Every structure is written in structure tokens, then in C-alpha cells.
Amino acid sequence: MAKLVNCLILPLLAALAVVLLPSSSKAQPPPPKSQLEVLLQWKQSLANQSILSSWVNHAHDIKNSSTPSTSSPCNNWLGISCNKAGNVTGIELPHKGLQGTLELLDFTYFPDLLHLDLKLNRLTGSIPPNIGVPSKLEFLDLSTNSFTGSLPLSLANLTKVIELDFSRNSVTGELDPRLFPNGSSPGTTGLINLQRLLLQDTMLGGQLPSQLGNLKHLTILALDNNNFSGQIPTSLGNLINISYLHLNQNQFFGPIPRNFGNLSKLTDLSLFANQLSGSVPKEIGNLSSLVALHFTQNKFTGHLPQQVCQVAGTYGYIAPELSYTMAMTEKCDVYSFGVLALEVLMGSHPRTLISNLTSLVDQGIQLQDVLDPRLSPPTTQKIADELSSIVNLALWCLRADPKSRPTMHVASELLKMQAGEKKSNQ
Ligand SMILES: *[C@@H]1O[C@H](CO)[C@@H](O)[C@H](O)[C@H]1NC(C)=O
Ligand SMILES: *[C@@H]1O[C@H](CO)[C@@H](O)[C@H](O)[C@H]1NC(C)=O
Ligand SMILES: *[C@@H]1O[C@H](CO)[C@@H](O)[C@H](O)[C@H]1NC(C)=O
Numbered sequence: 001m002a003k004l005v006n007c008l009i010l011p012l013l014a015a016l017a018v019v020l021l022p023s024s025s026k027a028q029p030p031p032p033k034s035q036l037e038v039l040l041q042w043k044q045s046l047a048n049q050s051i052l053s054s055w056v057n058h059a060h061d062i063k064n065s066s067t068p069s070t071s072s073p074c075n076n077w078l079g080i081s082c083n084k085a086g087n088v089t090g091i092e093l094p095h096k097g098l099q100g101t102l103e104l105l106d107f108t109y110f111p112d113l114l115h116l117d118l119k120l121n122r123l124t125g126s127i128p129p130n131i132g133v134p135s136k137l138e139f140l141d142l143s144t145n146s147f148t149g150s151l152p153l154s155l156a157n158l159t160k161v162i163e164l165d166f167s168r169n170s171v172t173g174e175l176d177p178r179l180f181p182n183g184s185s186p187g188t189t190g191l192i193n194l195q196r197l198l199l200q201d202t203m204l205g206g207q208l209p210s211q212l213g214n215l216k217h218l219t220i221l222a223l224d225n226n227n228f229s230g231q232i233p234t235s236l237g238n239l240i241n242i243s244y245l246h247l248n249q250n251q252f253f254g255p256i257p258r259n260f261g262n263l264s265k266l267t268d269l270s271l272f273a274n275q276l277s278g279s280v281p282k283e284i285g286n287l288s289s290l291v292a293l294h295f296t297q298n299k300f301t302g303h304l305p306q307q308v309c310q311v312a313g314t315y316g317y318i319a320p321e322l323s324y325t326m327a328m329t330e331k332c333d334v335y336s337f338g339v340l341a342l343e344v345l346m347g348s349h350p351r352t353l354i355s356n357l358t359s360l361v362d363q364g365i366q367l368q369d370v371l372d373p374r375l376s377p378p379t380t381q382k383i384a385d386e387l388s389s390i391v392n393l394a395l396w397c398l399r400a401d402p403k404s405r406p407t408m409h410v411a412s413e414l415l416k417m418q419a420g421e422k423k424s425n426q
């Protein structure tokens, strides 16, 4: 009897095993065990791994070494930094030609990550939904890649992030209000510590949530060249520390909020190429720190407040139809030229550069600080020298004190001389 039962049960178990085993072998490969393995798996997924040649697993060398060192990404791996506990705190690989996705860079394995800088690569796919898991993150720059999809809501978890830059990607969708601090219960969720938010040249659109105005530490808000629409939220007038506000090249309509006159630290306000209307509030004349103002290609009526030029002593670029009542001094023109020349060379508005000009000139500004990082550097010394003299001329035109700027005549003579030299050298 027992034998009979065995005879029946064994085949039954075998049959069950046949049924059960394939389903367990169909399961995903076992999850990676360490930060090292996650990083190596991500490396394996990239098209060109030569730049990451320092990312190797030395574990198999241990037997060979008299002082066996545990293999760790903290041992001189390019772009990886760690804390004393041996946990990864930084993944910083800007401008390295990385090609691939972030699919295998599982952020749940990097709870201590503080810095993530992957700007200027050729990364595609979506921004991983678990990007919000390393909740200590302070710096997050994925700019100038080819990321698509929408901004993951888990970003709202990053309450420590100071700078967030997703500029120059093909991300789509709208800015979810839940990404930002909630006015009625502030200080708990959202990007509450954000100081610099840069979303330039993306495919984001829709209305700006008024919660943006709860980012009270914000100094830079760059939302230019997107598809944002609707009115500019009045709440942006609460951003008392903001110095750089770019909303240009969107679909904004309606008036400039009157309370923008409260933004006493604003140095650079750019609203050009929108559908803004109404008169420019006279409170804008209160903005005594303004050095650059860019209002063209809107539907404003009336004149710019007289004070704008008088108080700032200067301005960036102003629509001809708005400036005709003002005395356009040559020094104002030459300033605009300076801004424009630097903008062309840098590939973006010279924002912080302008506010820091004095200290930078004192330190001796380097050409590579100014040139557009997306272009290859000058190939010959002669080209580098020519660019240097244009940079120097632009910086001269941007001096804070109008009296110490060259006249437009002198500036154009200097440019002509350079062009002449170039011709005679060829
Ligand atoms: C891979 O990267 C190296 C170093 O960055 C570069 O020299 C090489 O041209 C790249 N190869 C390909 C196929 O992209
Ligand atoms: C041991 O290390 C030496 C030098 O680092 C290397 O030349 C050798 O091939 C290694 N041997 C093994 C078995 O890995
Ligand atoms: C991070 O460090 C802690 C010790 O501080 C350790 O317990 C933990 O396993 C580490 N995490 C990872 C993912 O390596």
C-alpha cells in the first residue's frame, strides 16, 4: 500500500515540479546586491563604455593581493564620490558622451546620494520614476540630454534639492502643483529648499501652478522657451529672493503682476516673445537691482516706466516701441551690445555672470567660462585670441557704471579693427 502511494505521489510531485519550475525560472534575475553591481549593470547598458574604464570590479583580484582591498566604486571610479561609510554620495559625469538610458541606474540603491550631475550627455528614455527615492539629494542636473516623458511626481520627495536643472530635454506634460510646497501646510512636501529651478528649452506646457510662488528660497527661475500658457501667477511676486526670472518664449498672456515691483533683488527679467498685454506696471520702476530687461514681442501698451532706465542706469534690450519716449543714450546701447555679444558666445543669457561681473573681472575671467559648452572649444590660438578680445570688449560694455563704458562708436571701431586684422592676416 505504501509502495503504491509512493508510486502515485512521486510522479505527481514530478509533474508538479514541471508545472512550477518554469514559472520560477521565468522570474527576473535576482536583484543586484550592491551599489557596485548596480553601477556596473548601468555601465553595461551604455553604448560607449570606454570613458568608464575605471569602473571595474576588483573583487576577483583579492586572492592575488597581499593586502586585499574590498572592491568598491569608492576606489577612484570616475565621477563617483562616497561618504566615510562607503556609500555613494555623488554620481557626477557631465559632458562624457554617455549614450543610453537610466533604466538600470536604480536609485533605490543610493539612499545617500547628494549630487547627481549627468548634464551634456546623450541620454534618452524617461526620467526614472524612483528619482525621488534618494531623498537627501541636493543637486540634480540632467540638462542637455534627450530625455522624454513627463516629470515624475516622486520629485516632490526631494525636499533637500537646491538646484534642479532639466533644461534642453524633450520632456513633456505640465508642472504638477504637488511638486511644490503646499501653501496651507508649507515646509513638509515638495521641492521646499529649491533655490535654482531651470527648465529651459523643453516641451513642457500648460499653466504654471500658483504653488511655484511658495518656493521662497528661489533665486533663479528659468522657464524660457517652453509651451507654458495662461497668466503669469501673481504668486511669483512672493519670490522675494529671486534675481533671475526668465519666462520668455512661451504663450503667457495677460498683464505683468503688479507685485513684481516687490522683487527687490531682481537683476534680470526676461519676458520677451509672449502674448503679454496691458501696461508695464510702474512698480517695475522700483526694481533698483535690474541690469537686464527683455520685453520685446509682446502686446504691451503705453510706455516703460521712466525709472527703469534711470534707476538701474542701464538696461538689457528693450522693444523699440516701448523705448521711444526714453532718452536712448549711447551707453544704454553699448550695454545691450555687451549682453548680446556674451549671449551669442555663451549660448545662453549671461545671467549670473553679469551680477558677478566685478569679482569675475578681478579674478581674471577665463575664456572657457564664457564659451557655449555645447560647442567644441576653439581649435587654434588665433581663434581663441579673437574670441578673447570680443569677450573683453563685451565685459567693458557691461560695466556697472555707465560712465566707465565705451561709447558705441569706440566699441564698433574696435570691432572693425579686429575684422580688418583678420582680413589682412588671411
Ligand atoms: C567612445 O568614447 C571615446 C571617449 O570618450 C571616444 O573617443 C570614442 O570616439 C567613442 N566611440 C563611439 C563609438 O562613440
Ligand atoms: C596578479 O596580479 C599581477 C599584477 O597586478 C598580475 O600580473 C597577475 O596576472 C595577477 N594574477 C592573477 C592570477 O590574477
Ligand atoms: C550605506 O551605509 C550604511 C552604513 O552607514 C550601510 O548599512 C548600508 O548598507 C549602505 N547602503 C548601501 C546601499 O550600500
Ligand SMILES: *[C@@H]1O[C@H](CO)[C@@H](O)[C@H](O)[C@H]1NC(C)=O
Pocket (backbone or CB within 6 Å): 130, 131, 132, 133, 135, 153, 154, 157
Ligand atoms: C520618498 O523618500 C522616502 C525616504 O525618505 C522613501 O522611502 C520613499 O520611497 C520616497 N518616495 C518616492 C515616491 O520616491
Ligand SMILES: *[C@@H]1O[C@H](CO)[C@@H](O)[C@H](O)[C@H]1NC(C)=O
Pocket (backbone or CB within 6 Å): 177, 178, 182, 183, 184, 185
Ligand atoms: C495642501 O494641504 C491641504 C491640507 O494639508 C490639502 O487639503 C490640499 O489638498 C493640499 N494642496 C495641494 C495642492 O496639495
Ligand SMILES: *[C@@H]1O[C@H](CO)[C@@H](O)[C@H](O)[C@H]1NC(C)=O
Pocket (backbone or CB within 6 Å): 216, 217, 218, 241
Ligand atoms: C534670501 O537671501 C538672503 C541672502 O542671501 C538669505 O540670508 C535669506 O535666508 C534668503 N531668504 C530666503 C527665504 O531664502
Ligand SMILES: *[C@@H]1O[C@H](CO)[C@@H](O)[C@H](O)[C@H]1NC(C)=O
Pocket (backbone or CB within 6 Å): 203, 205, 206, 227, 229, 251
Ligand atoms: C502648446 O500648448 C497649446 C495649448 O496651450 C497646445 O494646443 C499646443 O499643441 C502645444 N504645442 C506644443 C508644441 O506642444
Ligand SMILES: *[C@@H]1O[C@H](CO)[C@@H](O)[C@H](O)[C@H]1NC(C)=O
Pocket (backbone or CB within 6 Å): 237, 258, 259, 260, 261, 262, 283
Ligand atoms: C507687494 O506689492 C503689492 C502691489 O504692488 C503691495 O500691495 C504689497 O503690499 C506688496 N507686498 C509686500 C510684502 O511688499
Ligand SMILES: *[C@@H]1O[C@H](CO)[C@@H](O)[C@H](O)[C@H]1NC(C)=O
Pocket (backbone or CB within 6 Å): 261, 282, 283, 285, 286
Ligand atoms: C513702488 O512704486 C510705486 C509707484 O511707482 C510707489 O508709489 C511706491 O512707493 C514704490 N514702493 C517702494 C517700496 O519703493
Ligand SMILES: *[C@@H]1O[C@H](CO)[C@@H](O)[C@H](O)[C@H]1NC(C)=O
Pocket (backbone or CB within 6 Å): 352, 353, 356, 359
Ligand atoms: C558670485 O559671487 C558670489 C560671491 O562672491 C559667489 O559666492 C558665487 O559663487 C559667484 N557665482 C558665480 C556664478 O560665479
